[in-house]
Amino acid sequence: MRSFRPRALGTVAAALSVGLLAAACGGSGNSGAAPGGEQQTEVKVALSDQGCAPAPASVAAGPVTFTVTNAGTAKVTEAELQSNGRILGEKENITEGLNGNFALRLDPGTYTMYCPGAAQDTSTFTVTGGGAAPAAPADTSLAKATQDYHDYVVSEVAALVPATKAFDDAVRAGDIPKAESLFAPARTHYESIEPVAESFGDLDPDIDARVNDVDDPAQWTGFHRIEKALWEDKSLAGMTPMADKLDADVATLQKNVATATYQPAQLANGASDLLDxxxxxxxxxxxxxxSHTDLWDFAANIAGARKAFELLQPALAAKDPQLAQQLEARFTDVTSGLAKYQQGNAYVDYSTVPQDQRRQLADAVNALAEPLSQVSGKVV
Incomplete structure (x- = not known):
């Protein structure tokens, strides 16, 4: 989720996630050699109430690691690098005392560092050079990974479109039981590729915002607006325009992903974002x-992260076989933990899962998050 839609986590949320975030957002952030011996440039982004100006504000084209730190602000917890309205890379949920990083290969040009909530929420970031960023050494496995990931995203959205329409048709017909049965299955296709959707400006908030994520509840749209109507209001009165807009927004997403391209590091960054x-x-x-269908979303996030990892795995295994093996084992641990809550093709109502078992799930994700955060620096 984009944090310009701030999330108000309660005491239980904070207690469950603080240890996990410390691992998921951690990382050395040091400059180092990119694949093939290229030197990575480190840019420091310090979050504060005032802003998040990158330091240095200008670097040469090539591989860049952005290290995001928060020394003491509750207002600003995210930094995004944007170009022409699209998010290229980001690190979210950097609360006080935490840090995180993301890596990208950047061409010459002018970019924007955006930190929602700050007094000055945008800063200019410049990449210099006479031409394109130096190309990474030819690696057919990485080239295949990015193309295959494009195909995966396109296929997931191709499945999302009719699944969402079936859900919205039930909403338009006023059929609450049918709409409830179709809600979670439709969302799995969205949750598996959510970091891609987040990169397209306001599209993710329109599709997936919660009520506390929007400034004006009257402008709240998307899956969760209809979820509230189904399970809390128990009425679909007035939801036809919401269903129509959701169909239209998902169609826009399909159009956007058709031409999207990705860097290997973006696959790794996205996988970490899904764990977040x-x-x-x-x-x-x-x-x-x-609806308490959280485990469906949980499983879809893990599946999307695992897909990105599996596509990068051949290149990662060649560079760091121990890390590749560790990640494979920890993905297996997380998916095995989730399997305990399956009932056929569905998942149990999450409100029935006790706090100690939620902690076990969090611990498994915690163990996966830290090594996964290392991958982008290996493939940038």
């Missing part, structure tokens, strides 16, 4: 607060 989604809303029960 688990830690900040799925494990805590905040995401699907009316």
């Amino acid at each position: 989604e688990v830690s900040t809303s799925k494990v805590t029960g905040e995401e699907d607060r009316y």
Whole structure:
């Protein structure tokens, strides 16, 4: 989720996620050699109430690691690097005392560092050079990974479109039981590729915002607005325009992903972002607060992260076989833990999962998050 829609985590949420976030957001952030011996440039982004100006504000084209730190602000917890309205990389949920990083290969040009909530929420970041960023050494496995990930995203959204329409058709027909049965299955296709959707400006908030994520509840749209109508209000009166807009927004997403391209590091960054989604809303029960279908989303986030990892795995295994093996084992641990809550093709109502078992799920994600955060620096 984009944090310009701030999330108000309660005491339970904070208790469950603080240890996980410390691992998921951690990382050395040191400059080092990129694949093939290229030197990575480190840019420090210090979050404060005033802003998040990158230091240095100008670097040469090539691989760049952004190290995001928070020394004491509750207002600003995210930094995003944007270009032409699209998020190229970000690190969310950097609360006081935490840090995190993301890596990208950047071409010459002018970029924007955005930190929602700050007094000056945008700063200019410049990449210099006479031409394109130096190309990474030819690596057919990485080239294949990015193309295959594009194809995966396109296929997930292709499945999302009819699944959402079936859900919205039930909403338009006023069929509450049918709409409830179709809500979680439709969302799995969205949750598996959510970092991609987040990169397209306001599209993710329009599709997936919760009520505390919007300034004006009258402008709240998307899956969770209809979720509230189904499970809390128990009435679909007035929801036809919401269903129509949701169909239209998902169609826009399909159009956007058709031409999107990705860097290997973006696959790794996205996988880490999906684990962050688990830690900040799925494990805590905040995401699907009316339907309690959080485990569906949890599983979809993990599946999307695992897909990105599996596509990068051949290149990662060649560079750091121990890390690749560790990640494979820890993905297996998380998916095995989730399997305990399956009932056929569905998952149990999350409100029935005790706090100690939620902690076990969080611990498994915690063990996965830290090594996964190392991958982008290996493939940038």
